[in-house]
Amino acid sequence: MNTVAGVLAAAREQLSRGRAPNGPAATAGAAPAVDAPADDASAATLLDAEVLLATALGRRRSWLRAFAEHAVPDVAERQFDSWWQRRLGGEPLAYILGHRExxxxxFHVNAxxxxxxxxxxxxxxxxxxxxxxxxxxxxxxxxxxxxxxxxxxxxxxxxxxxxxxxxxxxxxxxxxxxxxxxxxxxxxxxxxxxxxxxxxxxxxxxxxxxxxxxxxxxxxxxxxxxxxxxxxxxxxxxxxxxxxxxxxxxxxxxxxxxxxxxxxxxxxxxxxxxxxxxxxxxxxxxxxxxxxxxxxxxxxxxxxx
Missing domain, CATH: 3.40.50.150 (Vaccinia Virus protein VP39)
Known part of the structure; x- marks a missing residue:
């Protein structure tokens, strides 16, 4: 069974290899400087991975840092992996989670x-x-x-x-x-x-x-x-x-x-x-x-x- 730190390290490795949507590579905190509706659809970041993992675990994102060596149940890891691949494929975080503040x-949102x-x-x-x-x-x-x-x-x-x-x-x-x-x-x-x-x-x-x-x-x-x-x-x-x-x-x-x-x-x-x-x-x-x-x-x- 993987740990919180292990799951996030694997996500970080995917990002470092450039597996990011709508561009050759993802960088933490990247944002499009364009006159278009700015949103998290432009590039996956480690923050996205943390949000998705915290949601899969039913925890707040701050909990991940406090309990980095906590074991991630298989069902939660599978859910995270499914969401993370969608995010890497370019789907906005709001659509994956189904809501946006x-x-x-x-607010409920979808495609x-x-x-x-x-x-x-x-x-x-x-x-x-x-x-x-x-x-x-x-x-x-x-x-x-x-x-x-x-x-x-x-x-x-x-x-x-x-x-x-x-x-x-x-x-x-x-x-x-x-x-x-x-x-x-x-x-x-x-x-x-x-x-x-x-x-x-x-x-x-x-x-x-x-x-x-x-x-x-x-x-x-x-x-x-x-x-x-x-x-x-x-x-x-x-x-x-x-x-x-x-x-x-x-x-x-x-x-x-x-x-x-x-x-x-x-x-x-x-x-x-x-x-x-x-x-x-x-x-x-x-x-x-x-x-x-x-x-x-x-x-x-x-x-x-």
């Missing part, structure tokens, strides 16, 4: 949805800050995926929130994931709708439209590193702006007077998104920066009719 909540990213918490913060000044109307998370955005908003608004909270996605499989997360964290407080963007949304009904649409170009060189995630949640035409164009054109008739749209985008896309909003007549266009001073979220008020 966002807004201090644990039908994009993995929630920390950057998107700025979108939630911006939406929550905008809501108190908005007129009566519904709140919609368009292209909800896992439901992380609308669930985070609902968790902050509380059970006595008077606004109707909606989330839509064209994928029935994604909505099934979102339904699990709604049921777990905010049961009965979010209505899920199958819709391609705003097609099934009533006119003059939304006080706030929130979206994190796909924003990578079809030929983006970093797509290979994101291959395990649904391409339709990542790519939007030749310049990455097709879905922004659709939302910006369609939103005015869905928003109530003085309603707002809040959009997450790539760090280099702020000028293009502001230009699209301005050309469509939106008012009070503003962009928010993330903690690294990169433009990430742009908001605007409905155009005057």
């Amino acid at each position: 966002f807004w201090s909540l644990e 039908d949805v994009l993995i929630p990213r920390p950057d998107t918490e700025l979108l939630v913060e911006t939406a929550l800050a905008e809501l108190p000044a908005l007129p009566a109307g519904d709140v919609l998370d368009a292209g909800t995926g896992s439901g992380a955005i609308i669930v985070a908003i609902a968790s902050e608004l509380g059970a006595d929130n008077p606004r109707r909270l909606l989330a839509c996605d064209r994928s029935a499989a994604a909505l099934a994931v979102a339904a699990k997360n709604v049921a777990r964290h905010v049961p009965g407080r979010v209505t899920l709708i199958q819709s391609h963007w705003l097609d099934a949304i009533r006119d003059d009904s939304l006080a706030l439209l929130v979206a994190n649409p796909p924003y990578l170009a079809a030929d983006d060189p970093h797509l290979d590193a994101l291959a395990p995630e649904p391409r339709e949640a990542l790519v939007a035409g030749g310049d990455g702006l097709d879905d922004f164009r659709s939302l910006i054109v369609d939103a005015p008739r869905k928003l109530v007077a003085d309603g707002s749209i809040v959009l997450e985008h790539g760090m280099a896309q702020g000028p293009a998104v502001r230009a699209l909003l301005a050309s469509a007549g939106y008012r009070d266009i503003q962009t928010r920066e993330d903690l690294e001073h990169r433009e990430r979220v742009t908001l605007a008020r409905q155009p005057h009719s």
Whole structure:
């Protein structure tokens, strides 16, 4: 029977031989410096191995260091080996474990949805800050995926929130994931709708439209590193702006007077998104920066009719 130290040493040896996903070799702490949704899909690390082994043992990761010579039961080692080979094959840690933390909540995820990213918490913060000044109307998370955005908003608004909270996605499989997360964290407080963007949304009904649409170009060189995630949640035409164009054109008739749209985008896309909003007549266009001073979220008020 192997020990904790022995299992991790074998994993370390595999990493040193370059058996890592989406690249020639893995390095501890490696992270992609790209304008794409950053995640642990880029390269396996020893930290990943520790997380997987701790999960297989039903322990915290800190326990591994304190009990390095503890014997690993065969069943736990087999489970770890299965997960570790998937990780070495390029599958993101979140998909292997079936969950990811966002807004201090644990969300169910699988390959039908994009993995929630920390950057998107700025979108939630911006939406929550905008809501108190908005007129009566519904709140919609368009292209909800896992439901992380609308669930985070609902968790902050509380059970006595008077606004109707909606989330839509064209994928029935994604909505099934979102339904699990709604049921777990905010049961009965979010209505899920199958819709391609705003097609099934009533006119003059939304006080706030929130979206994190796909924003990578079809030929983006970093797509290979994101291959395990649904391409339709990542790519939007030749310049990455097709879905922004659709939302910006369609939103005015869905928003109530003085309603707002809040959009997450790539760090280099702020000028293009502001230009699209301005050309469509939106008012009070503003962009928010993330903690690294990169433009990430742009908001605007409905155009005057």
